[in-house]
Amino acid sequence: MNKILLAVAVMLISMTSYAQTERNLEDISSDNSWLKIGFLIAAPSGEIGNYSSFVGGLDVAAQFLRTDNFGIGLATGYSKYFKKSEANSYQGLNDGFGAIPLGLMLRYYPQSSGLFVGTDLGYTFLSGQNASNKGGAYARPMVGYHNHDWNIFGYYNHIFRPESTIDIQSIGIAFTYNLRFK
Template sequence: MALDLQGKNKPTMKKLFLCFTFLLGGLAVQAQEMRDLDQINEDNSWLKLGVNLGVPVGDVSNISSLALGLDVAAQFMRTDNYGLGVATGYTNYFKKSDIGEGTGLTDGFGAVPLGLMFRYYPQPSGLFVGTDVGYTFLTGANSADGGAYIRPQIGYHNYDWNIFGYYNQVFRGDPGIDIQSVGVAVTYNIRFK
C-alpha cells in the first residue's frame, strides 16, 4: 500500500533557500587559488558514504514518524576551503502506525535526491557549513511527483569524518505537500587514488 502525499502546497522555505545560496556564493568568490579538475588527488577529492536519521516535520509528519537513509557524495575541493560535488542517496520515510495495524512501518515512501553539493570549511578540521540542492524523486507514494530540494547543513569535520545536523525540504508542486525533515548524519571520506 503506497502513501498518499496529496495536499495543499504551502509557501515555505524559499527565502531560506535564497539566503543560503547567496551566502555560499559569497564564500565561493573569496580570493583563493582555484584548482582545476585535472588536479584531483587523494588530498582534495573523496567519496563520502554515510547514514542519516531524521524526524519528519510539517504536513508530512502526519504521515511519517521516522526518516532513515544512506548518503553518497563525491566531493572536489576547488580551493582549500570550498568544496563542490554531486550528492545522492536514499531515504525511507516510515509510515506512522495506525490503530489496529501493528507497527505500521512497512508501507512508507522513499526519496532519492540527485543534486549538487556545496561546502565551506574555514579550517582543515572543525566547523563546516554547506548545502545540497537539486531534485528528489519519490518512490512508493502513489506515483506522486518529486520536486526541487535543499538540504542546508552545519557540522564538524576532520580528515576522515563529517558529523552534521541538517534540514531537508522537497518543494512539490500543487496539490502536493512539501516533504520536510530535520536530522543528523555521519559520513566517512574514502579518498580517491
C-alpha cells in the same frame, strides 16, 4: 523558498570573495577529492509528520575541493520514510515511501578541521507512490563538524512539491566517512 535561495546566494558570494588558489578537475588527488558514504536519521516535520514517524537512510556524495575552503560535488542517497503504525494511508502509500535525491553539493570549510556549513540543491525522486504523485525540487542546508576522515552534521531537508500535494520536510543528523580517491 526565496529565503533559502537568498541564503545560498549570500553563502556563495562570501565564499568566492576569499583570494585562494583554484584547482582544476585535472588536479584531482586524495588530498582534495573523496567519496562520502554514511547514514542519516531524521524526524519528519510539517504535515508529513502526521503520516511518518521516522526517516532512516544512506547518504552518498562525491566532493572536489575547488579551493582549500570551498567544496563542490554531487549528492545522492536514499531515505526511507517509515509509516506510523496508527496512520491512515497517505496519498496511496501503504508502507511508507522512499526519497532518492540527486543534487549539487556545496560546502564551506573555514579550517581544515572543525565546523562547516553547506547545502545540497537538486531534485528528489519518490518511490513507493502511485503514478499521480511525483518528487520535487529539494534544498538541504546543514551545519556540522569535519576532519580528514569523517563528517557529522545536522540538517533540514525540504522537498518542494506541486501545489496539489504537501511538501515533505525533515530535520535530522548524518554521519559520513571520507573514502579518498587515489
